[in-house]
Amino acid sequence: MSSKYNRGSFQLMKSINRSIILNMIRKDGPISRAEIAKQTRLTPPTVSNIVKELITSQFVIETTQGASQGGRKPTLLAINAEHFYIIGIDVGRYKMKFIVTNLFGELKDSTVLQIKEYPTEEDLLATMKTGIYSLLQSDKNDTEKFLGIGVGMHGIVDIEKGISLFAPSFDLHNIPIKQELESEFRMIVKVENDARTMTLGESWFGNGKDTDNIVGINVGHGIGAGIMINGKLFHGENNIAGEIGHVTIDLSGPKCTCGNYGCLQTLAGGPAIAARAKKHLKTGKTSRILDFVENDIEKIDGETVYQAACDGDDFSVELLNQTGRFLGIGLVNLMHTLNPKRIIIGGGVANAKNFLMEGLKETIQSRGLTKEARETSIVLSSLGENASAYGACVLILEEFFSQH
Ligand SMILES: [Zn+2]
Incomplete structure (x- = not known):
């Protein structure tokens, strides 16, 4: 599976100014280059250069939609929301939910799989992979689009290593989720406790905005x-x-x-x-x-x-x-x-x-x-039963948009 966008994407985000501009386009877009320069106090040439890179890497697109103040419509910048997708997984007690969202967190696809009774570590990882493959291979989705995979897991999670340290409902310890999924799918994987992903989802898209x-x-x-x-x-x-x-x-x-x-x-x-x-x-x-x-x-x-x-x-x-x-x-x-x-x-x-x-x-x-x-x-x-899965997507969106 190609990882040509994935690695590049996250390297690109290392510049703080790029993150600031990208986040401003996400929150306030469509927005003009001049408005970005004004609000960020970056110089217009700096804004122009960074925007050029963002357009080249297809994160941002130019649009003429928006208010015209007479005469020629201004060229505005918007997030190229449909160009990249993210997979979010919520590992419940009996079911595993998988969703696909675009860069605005809008639902594009979903599937649910049963979790075997008393699953082993291998069972759980196999169910995760099956679900992910079914979404990647779904006709609607071009695998090149996918930026990363977020996982919400109950119990105690080591978020640095992406390991489920203890999943009490399954009585399993030390499941290396990040390592397994990254080597299988060659894209960034983040793992977090499911109540925290739910909170993250609400904070980005729900009642915590x-x-x-x-x-x-x-x-x-x-x-x-x-x-x-x-x-x-x-x-x-x-x-x-x-x-x-x-x-x-x-x-x-x-x-x-x-x-x-x-x-x-x-x-x-x-x-x-x-x-x-x-x-x-x-x-x-x-x-x-x-x-x-x-x-x-x-x-x-x-x-x-x-x-x-x-x-x-x-x-x-x-x-x-x-x-x-x-x-x-x-x-x-x-x-x-x-x-x-x-x-x-x-x-x-x-x-x-x-x-x-x-x-x-x-x-x-x-x-x-x-x-x-x-x-x-x-x-x-307000996100209901998909809140944790949405939040799992936010784990990747955060990586993408937030300032590091
Ligand atoms: Zn207790």
Whole structure:
């Protein structure tokens, strides 16, 4: 597979002035050379030279669209968004989602693959490669277009080496994702924790666009947070920052996969919701949930509880409300530790928003330290189930557009 654009692209981006100009065209384009010079305070010849390079390498195109101030229409510069594509992968517990976006993060293609039960490292890497090949070989896509691959992976990730250090849902350690995919596809590969990619996606394209201090919470099988401070993801010393799923909420709560008791995810994660439902139903509680699983209590999962709640089942509604209250305690802890401007909730459990929000907001109201804390904006992910995959694409876009 050719890598002729890839290597060149990233070498090109090494100049700070090039990044500044490229980013200005992305954010403010179509824009004229004169306007760029004015805003960046670079000299017009410097701007002209850099723009010439950007046009030669096909990152930028000239256009005459835009406002004309009488007479000849000015030549404006725009990102050549369709010329380069990026692949973003979200590795979930049961499914791997693959998306393709252009340089504006617009969705071009996608596919979903099942992950084998109890996958080995080889199974996981093989599924990743299968998905990537299917997108590269899809008739619509010219493989030369692809700049890189971003991967959002649950658990602890070494972002420098692109290694999944620990993926608790699979009980796998030290998966060399970056190395494997780079040698297979000869393009840049970046790996990051999935809650952080979700936060990155929201920050570029979703509900975090207008602020630099956000926390994104991914509530699904497990619970993780991506912390963004002053526009940068915060990783902590050993990439553990944001593991809010393992913050203790109830000292005598259920045992967690991490070995502790009463972690947030043992109370508010999808399996936790199902476990509470099962426990109550086994003691004879009646609920519409039983209709959804044909009286087989073992078949209950978070989704069933949500469906029954939508169907007006009081027991399920209360269960989700209680989940919202647990989640609220986790969020209050976060707010008091980090004081973000906004908290963005995503992941499968977020689908139950109508039932979660009441309990959640109630808890924040009763526990928030100050009026400002109680008024912290809590919103749902606007990118929905693809948020982590979009954010995985941003890992590459960031490399491309941001100033280094
Ligand atoms: Zn735990």
